[in-house]
Amino acid sequence: DQQVKQNSPSLSVQEGRISILNCDYTNSMFDYFLWYKKYPAEGPTFLISISSIKDKNEDGRFTVFLNKSAKHLSLHIVPSQPGDSAVYFCAAYGNAGKSTFGDGTTLTVKP
Amino acid sequence: NAGVTQTPKFQVLKTGQSMTLQCAQDMNHEYMSWYRQDPGMGLRLIHYSVGAGITDQGEVPNGYNVSRSTTEDFPLRLLSAAPSQTSVYFCASSSTGLPSPLHFGNGTRLTVT
Numbered sequence: 001d002q003q004v005k006q007n008s009p010s011l012s013v014q015e016g017r018i019s020i021l022n023c024d025y026t027n028s029m030f031d032y033f034l035w036y037k038k039y040p041a042e043g044p045t046f047l048i049s050i051s052s053i054k055d056k057n058e059d060g061r062f063t064v065f066l067n068k069s070a071k072h073l074s075l076h077i078v079p080s081q082p083g084d085s086a087v088y089f090c091a092a093y094g095n096a097g098k099s100t101f102g103d104g105t106t107l108t109v110k111p
Numbered sequence: 112n113a114g115v116t117q118t119p120k121f122q123v124l125k126t127g128q129s130m131t132l133q134c135a136q137d138m139n140h141e142y143m144s145w146y147r148q149d150p151g152m153g154l155r156l157i158h159y160s161v162g163a164g165i166t167d168q169g170e171v172p173n174g175y176n177v178s179r180s181t182t183e184d185f186p187l188r189l190l191s192a193a194p195s196q197t198s199v200y201f202c203a204s205s206s207t208g209l210p211s212p213l214h215f216g217n218g219t220r221l222t223v224t
Binding site: 004006009031032034036041042043044045046049051089093098099100101102103104 | 155
């Protein structure tokens, strides 16, 4: 039973437009959520996070929204840039510091 | 500023061979973990450690062994390699203050034939 799901394996957007990446979770005990970005042949790097007591967190071009009642979060990138092309992983942080990851969404930003 | 260093970058094993994937971090992080990533899938937790001398199993521990004798090092041992263990392995570390983002190494690509 996958506790963190990213239902869109890929997303393609035009440079300058908004990218919206979605993530759903099933475990209501998760209390913190993180997004990681991964380029080919590199390890994931931390992008942005949100606590379950908040519904929005913003960092420059990146904003994460959390809807606890729907168990849904989304990452907005505005404006999207070609350098944002990467795989984005949603992760839920819970018991004993363990993070549970979604399968990732490959974002392609076209110039 | 090395962060998390994994060696080797690539490895090919024959079925039944054993080997150790090395992981070292220089950030004085207490928490370290090993993940595997299969094509089209997310990262699945193999083993983790909350400090020297303490290890625990993650989601997919079978066929793997770990130990944590120092804060810096967290090696992953494959006891008897199987083709199902063909994957990319990532080591990660974080401080133990909750919540703390994981710092990942660049991975070891392992092929078992």
